[in-house]
Amino acid sequence: MVKYLVKDIDEGVKLLRLDDDRTRFFEAAWHIPEGITYNAYLIDAPGGQILVDTWKATYSDLLMEALGEVTRPGRIKYVIVNHAEPDHTGSLPAVLGEAREAKVIVNAAGEKVLRAKYRLRNEVVHVEGTRSMDLLGEEMTFIHVPWVHWPETMFTYQGRTGTLYTCDVFGSFSIPPGHSVDPGDARYLRSAEKYLITVMGYYRKHVLSAIERIDSLGLRISRIAPSHGGVWEGDVREPLRLYRAWAGAEPRSRSVSMAYVSMYGSIEAAASRIFNELSSRGIGVSATAITDSEYPDLEEFLVDANDASAIVLATPTYDTGVHPRMKFLLELMREKFRGVEKPVAAIVSYGWGSNAARYVETVLRETGMKVLAVETFRESLEEGQASRVADLIAGAIG
Amino acid sequence: MVKYLVKDIDEGVKLLRLDDDRTRFFEAAWHIPEGITYNAYLIDAPGGQILVDTWKATYSDLLMEALGEVTRPGRIKYVIVNHAEPDHTGSLPAVLGEAREAKVIVNAAGEKVLRAKYRLRNEVVHVEGTRSMDLLGEEMTFIHVPWVHWPETMFTYQGRTGTLYTCDVFGSFSIPPGHSVDPGDARYLRSAEKYLITVMGYYRKHVLSAIERIDSLGLRISRIAPSHGGVWEGDVREPLRLYRAWAGAEPRSRSVSMAYVSMYGSIEAAASRIFNELSSRGIGVSATAITDSEYPDLEEFLVDANDASAIVLATPTYDTGVHPRMKFLLELMREKFRGVEKPVAAIVSYGWGSNAARYVETVLRETGMKVLAVETFRESLEEGQASRVADLIAGAIG
Structure with a gap:
């Protein structure tokens, strides 16, 4: 009313x-x-x-x-x-x-x-x-x-x-x-x-x-x-x-905010492994899932990310580039996190050729964030990738 | 079920x-x-x-x-x-x-x-x-x-x-x-x-x-x-x-598909004038409005645009660039209308400085479309802008 x-x-x-x-x-x-x-x-x-x-x-x-x-x-x-x-x-x-x-x-x-x-x-x-x-x-x-x-x-x-x-x-x-x-x-x-x-x-x-x-x-x-x-x-x-x-995007606690797009589950599986690796290091994770059944308000992710010590983004390759909904999210971050020097790691999957990893890294660097890693994989994470990402994040956030 | x-x-x-x-x-x-x-x-x-x-x-x-x-x-x-x-x-x-x-x-x-x-x-x-x-x-x-x-x-x-x-x-x-x-x-x-x-x-x-x-x-x-x-x-x-x-994105009829983002009404007023100018030239217009009360499925706009003889996009400047929802739409077009040589006109409003017009034009040209005009205005269309856009479209679609 x-x-x-x-x-x-x-x-x-x-x-x-x-x-x-x-x-x-x-x-x-x-x-x-x-x-x-x-x-x-x-x-x-x-x-x-x-x-x-x-x-x-x-x-x-x-x-x-x-x-x-x-x-x-x-x-x-x-x-x-x-x-x-x-x-x-x-x-x-x-x-x-x-x-x-x-x-x-x-x-x-x-x-x-x-x-x-x-x-x-x-x-x-x-x-x-x-x-x-x-x-x-x-x-x-x-x-x-x-x-x-x-x-x-x-x-x-x-x-x-x-x-x-x-x-x-x-x-x-x-x-x-x-x-x-x-x-x-x-x-x-x-x-x-x-x-x-x-x-x-x-x-x-x-x-x-x-x-x-x-x-x-x-x-x-x-x-x-x-x-x-x-x-x-x-x-x-x-x-x-x-x-x-x-x-100032000051971290509220030692935590990670993660957003991922998963079309058929392989990114979701990767996100889940990174979630586990971070949890085992005592790092809390809030996850925003964009899937074939969910498209949550990205405003909420932006707030989570603003409060977090570090950010993880994961996307499949789509039409040789970044999935359109992750692209939208990246462009929002480019605008709204301008100059925020927060650690960020990205995960990109691909089936064929992909320009997605380069695109993600470019946007995040142009935004001014500290890019810890952009890991790529085909179908499923390779041995050691999830723990490497978690180690880098743990190291960056202390 | x-x-x-x-x-x-x-x-x-x-x-x-x-x-x-x-x-x-x-x-x-x-x-x-x-x-x-x-x-x-x-x-x-x-x-x-x-x-x-x-x-x-x-x-x-x-x-x-x-x-x-x-x-x-x-x-x-x-x-x-x-x-x-x-x-x-x-x-x-x-x-x-x-x-x-x-x-x-x-x-x-x-x-x-x-x-x-x-x-x-x-x-x-x-x-x-x-x-x-x-x-x-x-x-x-x-x-x-x-x-x-x-x-x-x-x-x-x-x-x-x-x-x-x-x-x-x-x-x-x-x-x-x-x-x-x-x-x-x-x-x-x-x-x-x-x-x-x-x-x-x-x-x-x-x-x-x-x-x-x-x-x-x-x-x-x-x-x-x-x-x-x-x-x-x-x-x-x-x-x-x-x-x-x-x-082949073949036009189904002599018509225009228009999409606009309007935050407080000035783009909507401009879109409405262009609608009238096109109508008076016998050109049908389907309009997709993105406003503070509506965010329609952009998939439907993409179909309308695919069927149309020409496209009109209108956006306010936002954070010195293109409004985020128009940016999303432009990026969708860049992917999904790749190589479609359809005539397109764009309208960009601004209050202060703006990089929005250049951005819109760049994306549309990179997509491969025929950019007829990118008209800019402050607060409201100037005399002759709407009819110029309509003339260009009428000329392009014959």
Whole structure:
């Protein structure tokens, strides 16, 4: 059920959250049975109201309805655009259509996108770099944090409440039951990591830079308010630590994440032997099987791989190259694991000639991973191949 | 329900067909809600019995049960292996385990695969090139037709009944209600074309060569008996014509097949304008939409594209490149439309910098297609772009 939540999260700060369980594939790419939210925030400043971000275009009417419950749109004096992407600006035309006097706070790069997307009649206030200003009696700081996840992305810090409005960063898929994150909710954290890897994986380094930038400013942050998912309340060292670990693909434990494609069982048999060799060395293995009966969500493998100490990929040769589903997975890794120097081993089977091994190795090296081995076999692993792979992995992960 | 069919299709020729509705993804890649069959044939020759091909390993027990209904396995004197792939040889060890005196007829390349896969204790009779022989009183001709779909693939022709046993070629997905193909059954034909493109698309030219080879031999063929799907009975000019047209990607009508990925609607709006421009020129368009609510089976698009006079692809830029689902589709086309010189136009949107247009064009050119145009736009098509694309397509398809 599509619904919205209006909730006071601080004195004079309201969360306006749209709960979207209709979108099956976020960005037309990521399967999200858990749903997603779009969060806007309405700040009651002494001199008028400030809206931080909006919702997706589809939900413009609902945003106007939600706003109507708590204000008259004419009272909105400023709309802050932290990120120009349509899931946060789609309802902007509806808001500005009512709040005709409202000024749009955005940097020049963001304005360019807004003007390309929408008829923008309202006045624009430019903020570049890091800039503090008194806004209707609220001390606000705008911090340009490029490429999280577009060049124009920025954070907004509200001094009075210690709230950092971060848009996509610190966001998550899923629809939390309350407004705030329960840091003990493992499902939520999993979904947040999935969001980070799928949507922001290409921009990992920029996420780390943005977190460093925040650290360096010495802000007194007591709340992180993203535009997807739950609000982090209280001690924000935990979300900073988590998102830093996720963006850095830090191993959670001494473990391997394995994905394989098996058409008729020979790759599955090889994967099973490697599983046993790793297990006998005390290394836990999570396996993602792509077979003639299963095609699991690869988003889940990406999260497993992000958490693992090392990765194993196994594929048959298909049409002289890599199996199409492994090719898809490799291309996802090329995008989302860019610069992640994690150890990886690959297994490639063949019946006739094969360019598959070279292809796998090239993609993994271009991604920036540490390629430990690309083992090939015909029909079944040769003596010693599985233990060699396991030894290399054990050696690499210590 | 997994079941089998034992059916006399000629005097002394029995079809043994396993109906598999459990396999969801053939080759761990192609979604087949329609199921698939594995066909073996038992020939009652004057001097004993000949088995042509077998089933998938999973169904070995059922094959032995089916054989037990119509013969004693010891009566089988020869097993002909037209294709060594596991969906046709997986049950071979079970058969040979009972029919210990049976000789395996296969070429050297096929034997190599069999020996790598299975413990082969039975005697092997080599057949290379095109060779006729009297087999237990049946005149049989073995015709090596390489790369349909492995190097070792061959057809077997039985002179007395005019039956050509073709294994993968002339095969189909789906489980026909009767043993033979109803040439008026459009659903069956669609599934057969889907099989040809997905499984054999990379080997189109070899399929055409195999059909030419058959033509050139002047055989009196009155039945085509493949190892997947229905048996073609009677006038075989129709299947020859159909598979030639499918392998040659011959346009069925003056039409365009379009596939697009749209995250927030701007590509969808562009696709819709191109749809209108094409329609106004009397060109029919079938559209495959990949959005945040839909991810249709791309196999169906591949069939549409195979039948169309021209193709249109539209994608947003994503992480500075092509959207991952369009990348997957492009890679499928690179494999399955290899050498298909069909006109294609592409539309690429971008917000910031983009390498997507170059990538799309490179893949399409490497595939061998006629790239008419790669149009790019920011947020929405510019004046004249849609009509230019439509004009180019109308010009190319005449």
